[in-house]
Amino acid sequence: xxxxxxxxxxxxxxxxLYILRNISIGINKGEFxxxxxxxxxxxxxxxxxxxxxxxxxxxxxYHDGQQIKKPSSEISIIFQQHxxxxxxxxxxxxxxxxxxxxxxxxxxxxxxxxxxxxxNLKDYSRFYPYxxxxxxxxxxxxxxxxxxxxxxxxMDEPFSSVDAITRINLxxxxxxxxxxxxxxxxxxxxDVEEAIFLSDxxxxxxxxxxEIKKEFNIPFNRPREDNIKYTxxxxxxxxxxxxxxx
Amino acid sequence: MKITNWKIKLATIFSxxxxxxxxxxILDTSLFPNPFSVFLxxxxxxxxxxxxxxxLWSLRRIIISLIFAIFFGVVLGMITSKLSLAYQSIxxxxxxxxxISPIALVPFIILxxxxxxxxxILTIVYLITTVIWLNTDTGIRNVNKLYLWTAKxxxxxxxxxxxxxxxxxxxxxxxxxxxxxxxxxxxxxxxAEMNGASFGLGYHIYQYYQNFFIDKMLVNLIVLTSIAYSxxxxxxxxxxxxxxxxxxxxxxxx
Numbered sequence: 001x002x003x004x005x006x007x008x009x010x011x012x013x014x015x016x017l018y019i020l021r022n023i024s025i026g027i028n029k030g031e032f033x034x035x036x037x038x039x040x041x042x043x044x045x046x047x048x049x050x051x052x053x054x055x056x057x058x059x060x061x062y063h064d065g066q067q068i069k070k071p072s073s074e075i076s077i078i079f080q081q082h083x084x085x086x087x088x089x090x091x092x093x094x095x096x097x098x099x100x101x102x103x104x105x106x107x108x109x110x111x112x113x114x115x116x117x118x119x120n121l122k123d124y125s126r127f128y129p130y131x132x133x134x135x136x137x138x139x140x141x142x143x144x145x146x147x148x149x150x151x152x153x154x155m156d157e158p159f160s161s162v163d164a165i166t167r168i169n170l171x172x173x174x175x176x177x178x179x180x181x182x183x184x185x186x187x188x189x190x191d192v193e194e195a196i197f198l199s200d201x202x203x204x205x206x207x208x209x210x211e212i213k214k215e216f217n218i219p220f221n222r223p224r225e226d227n228i229k230y231t232x233x234x235x236x237x238x239x240x241x242x243x244x245x246x
Numbered sequence: 247m248k249i250t251n252w253k254i255k256l257a258t259i260f261s262x263x264x265x266x267x268x269x270x271x272i273l274d275t276s277l278f279p280n281p282f283s284v285f286l287x288x289x290x291x292x293x294x295x296x297x298x299x300x301x302l303w304s305l306r307r308i309i310i311s312l313i314f315a316i317f318f319g320v321v322l323g324m325i326t327s328k329l330s331l332a333y334q335s336i337x338x339x340x341x342x343x344x345x346i347s348p349i350a351l352v353p354f355i356i357l358x359x360x361x362x363x364x365x366x367i368l369t370i371v372y373l374i375t376t377v378i379w380l381n382t383d384t385g386i387r388n389v390n391k392l393y394l395w396t397a398k399x400x401x402x403x404x405x406x407x408x409x410x411x412x413x414x415x416x417x418x419x420x421x422x423x424x425x426x427x428x429x430x431x432x433x434x435x436x437x438a439e440m441n442g443a444s445f446g447l448g449y450h451i452y453q454y455y456q457n458f459f460i461d462k463m464l465v466n467l468i469v470l471t472s473i474a475y476s477x478x479x480x481x482x483x484x485x486x487x488x489x490x491x492x493x494x495x496x497x498x499x500x
C-alpha cells in the first residue's frame with residue numbers, strides 16, 4: 001500500500017552544518033507517528049520540510065505520490081508557539097481556514113460550533129488571543145488546524161508549554177478528534193511518555209546531525225486509558241526509549 | 247469633588263486664556279491682541295463668509311492630497327517591501343527625496359507648475375507621501391513569517407494572505423504613517439497656499455499680515471490648528487472603531 005507520506009533520503013544543511021542526515025520515513029494513512037529526539041536536534045526543521053515551508057538540501061518527499069514542494073491545506077501544521085492571529089477572535093481564528101477554502105457560511109457555523117463545543121470553548125468565542133490562557137490558545141490553534149479536515153496534521157511540540165493538567169486534557173481531546181476524523185498525524189515531542197501514550201509508532205532522532213536512531217511500534221490497544229501510563233510494559237518502554245535519548 | 251479628566255482639561259484651557267489676557271494687557275496690544283478682541287474678530291469673519299471659504303478651500307486641498315498620498319504611499323510601500331529590485335531603485339529615490347525640505351521646494355514648484363490648485367496639492371502630496379510609504383514598507387516587512395506559513399497551510403491564496411494576514415499586521419504602522427501625514431498636511435498647507443491663492447487659511451494669514459490685521463491672523467491660526475487637532479482625534483476615533491484590536495493590547499494609554 002502506498003505510503004501517504006514518503007520521505008526518501010532527506011538531508012538538510014544550513015550554512016555547511018548538517019541538521020538532518022539521510023532521513024527516510026514512510027507513514028501510512030491514518031497513522032499516529034511521533035518523532036522524538038533531544039532538544040534542538042532538528043525535529044522542527046524536519047516538520048517544516050514536510051510542511052513544504054523549507055526545501056531540503058537533498059532528498060525527496062511525497063504526499064500520496066505527489067512531491068511536496070510548497071505548503072498546502074492538505075498538510076496542516078500547528079507550530080510550537082500557537083501562532084493564533086492576534087487580530088482575530090477565537091471564532092474568527094478557527095473560521096480562517098474554512099474561509100480561505102471558501103466553505104459556505106452555514107457549514108462554517110456548524111463546524112466551528114462543533115469544535116467550540118468539543119473543546120469547551122463556547123464561552124470564549126468572542127475573546128481575543130491575548131485574553132486567553134496559554135492552554136486555551138493551544139486548544140484554539142488545534143481547532144483551527146483541524147477544522148479544515150486536513151489529510152495530514154503536523155504538530156510541533158504543541159503541548160510542551162502547557163501545564164501538566166491541561167496537557168492531559170489536550171491529549172485526550174486530540175485522541176478523540178483523531179479517532180473521529182482519522183487524519184494522519186505526525187507529532188513532534190521531547191516528552192517520551194506523551195509520545196508513547198499517543199502514538200502508533202515512535203521514530204527516534206539522534207543529536208545533530210539528526211539521523212534515525214531507532215523506530216518503535218507501540219503495542220497498546222486503543223482507546224488508551226490514562227492508567228496504562230503506570231503499567232509495567234509502558235514504564236519499561238519509556239525507560240528503553242529515554243535511555244536512547246541520552 | 248471628584249476631579250475628572252475633562253474638568254482638568256477645561257480648567258487648563260481656561261487658565262491659558264486668562265494668562266493670555268494678562269500678557270496682552272502687559273505687552274503692546276497692537277502687536278498682541280487680547281483673547282476677547284480675537285473672539286470678536288472671529289465672529290465678524292464668520293459673518294463675512296471669508297473664514298468659511300478659507301476653511302473649505304484649505305480642507306479641500308488637504309483631503310485631495312491625503313487621498314493621493316495614501317494611495318501612492320501604501321501601494322509603493324507594498325511594492326518596495328516585496329520586491330527587492332523595487333526597494334533598491336524606487337526605494338532609494340523615495341528615501342532620498344523624503345529629506346527634501348518642502349518649503350525650499352515651493353519656489354521650484356511655482357516655477358515649474360505655476361500657482362494653480364495642482365501646484366498646491368503637489369506641494370502637500372510631495373511631503374506626506376513618503377512618510378506613508380516608509381511606514382507601510384516597514385509594517386509589511388514586520389509581518390511575522392509564521393503567520394504567513396500558518397495561513398498557507400490553512401489554504402490561503404495570495405489574495406487571502408494580503409487581505410487577512412499582511413494588512414492587519416501592517417496596519418498599526420500604516421495608521422501611524424497616515425496619522426503623521428495628516429499632521430504634516432496641516433503644517434505644510436500654509437507654505438503651499440502662500441502664493442497665488444484666493445482663499446485658504448494659510449493664504450489669508452499672510453494677507454492679513456501685510457495689512458496688519460493681527461487678530462484676524464490669530465483667528466486663522468487658531469482655526470487651522472483646531473481643525474488639525476480635531477482631524478487627528480477624528481482619525482483615531484474611526485480607527486479605534488474599525489480596528490479595535492489595534493488599541494486593545496498595544497496602546498491602552500490613548
